[in-house]
Amino acid sequence: MPREKEGKQKTKGTPLPIIPILQKFLKAYEKHCAQTQTSVCPAIKQDLKTSINNERILRKFMLVRPRDSPPSTLPISLEPLLITIQDECYMLGKEICIWSLQLSNPEIARLASLLELKGRACPFTSLELIDCRMDLWSLRRLGRALLGSCLHSLVLDYCRFGNEEIESIFSGLEHNQRLQVLSLRYCGLGPQSGPRLGAIISQSSICELHLDGNYLQCSGAVALLRHIAEYAEMQGRDQPATSPPVPKSPPQQLQVRQKGSSTLNQTTKSPGAVTRKTTSGKERRKGIKKKMKDLTEAGPWLVKLYLADNGIDGKGKEGENGLLEFTQILMCLITYSAHLREIDLGNNVLGETAAAHILEALRARKTGKLPILKIIITPQVSSDTFKSIWKNTKKSSITRKKKKKTKY
Structure with a gap:
């Protein structure tokens, strides 16, 4: 029985056998690498072969330059991979991750064009460009593509940005209503990035923000969190004194990911949906859910916030007053935000x-x-303070025992 179930899971959503598809993809990728005079990426070749041997769909493409490759070796390029994805109409991949490469303008142009095709020819919902080097033209082109892409996750860790470069990315995120995870760790962001990021987060569907290893300082962190904290306080104060604050209209995708959170599931059931039990009603609701699958609402939906190692202390030119202002904003956010689940302020001397x-x-x-x-x-x-904070950030053992008892 377990083997039959496993077989069904493999074939679900893949009407054609996966092995011939992947074999054809690998052959086409090697051909395009030869035509463009670039090296076949060992990581991609290995992942394709592993997927073929295991009869599994390849969801994530990892384009990585080998550390031990001699200088005379042909460079690894993104372009042959993208050409293969388009030519083979491979719609089964969901993530593309590129590590430590110098990306040329033609490569970024092709990537941007693919992202702009959305669901018609671009299956990717996650893009990682980690420790990659891109010039201003490439970043501007990528920024324009972000406006209409279907990405749910964007990671640009260790890509060092100047003011003009990061502004190109911010302009692409400004009206993006689909992105839910944004990571800009160790990107050289300073206090001036705080206001722009704060405006973007408060009007987007981003619920997970990674900013570790930058230098926002107190003023940048205050500008980042001000609108989110004010919104949380407004929601909290509007609730009746007898009931806990409940967030309004969280993103649809977030509801799916946070099924265990009662406060994040308030909009999944309407009074009409609960009372109507006819077959036609079920079909109608199913159709509505399908249409809503990729739609999210704008608003401060921050669930996870990572601000470790950002120079948030009283030692800079802002002094103790800056730290006090940041603490007040943070207190407001902690006290009232029903969405928030995790904050990392490590390596900031508060x-x-x-x-x-x-x-x-x-x-x-x-x-x-x-x-x-x-x-x-x-x-x-x-x-004493550290232990008290730790105790207030963990679930009580009584709750755990009750949950264990209910299982048996």
Whole structure:
């Protein structure tokens, strides 16, 4: 029985046998590499062969330059891979990840054109360009493609950006309503990036933001969080005193990912949907859900926020006043945001006063019956405060025992 079930899972969504498709793809990829006088990426070739041997669909393409390749070896290029994906109409891949490559203008132009085709010829919902080098023209072209792409996740970690370069990316994210995960770790962002990022997050569907290893400092972090904190406070204060705050209209994709979160599932059921039980009603609702699959609403839906190692302390030119302002904004966000689940402030020297305020906000959050918030701060505070914060960011053992009992 288990083998029969496994076979069904493999063939689901793939009307044609996967082995011939992947074999043909590999042959075409090698041909295009030869035509463009570039090297076949060993990682992609290995992943294709593994997928063929295991009879599995290849969902993620990893384009990586081998560390031990001699200088005389032909360069690895993105272009042959993209040409193969288009020529073979390979719609089964979902992620494309490129590591440590110098990307030329033609390569970015082809990638951008593919992203702009959306679901018609571009299956990708996740793009990772990690430690890649691109010039200003390439970043502007990529930024324009982000406006109409179907990406749900964008990772640009370790790509060093100047003001003009990062502005090209921001302009593409400004009106993007599909992106849910944005990662800009170690990209050289300074305080001036805070206001732009804050405006984008507050008007988008981004629910996971990774900004570790930049230098936003207090002013940049305040500008980033101000609109989100104000929105959370407005929602929290509008709720009746007897009930916990409930977020309004979270993104549809987020609801699917956060099935265990009661506060993030409020819009999945309407009163009409609960009472109507006819077959036609079920079909109608199914059709509506299908149409809504890729639609998300704009708004501050931040669930995970990573701000580790960003120079958020009282040591810069902003001094203690800047740290105090940041702490007040953070307290507001912790106290009122029903969406928020995780904050990482590690390697920022917040100090004892800021840590005490965070503890106060966590207790207020608990009183307001909001979901547990996991928060990481530097241990450079008193042991009592640090332990109290840790205790307020974990679920009680009583709840765990109850859950275990219900299973048996």
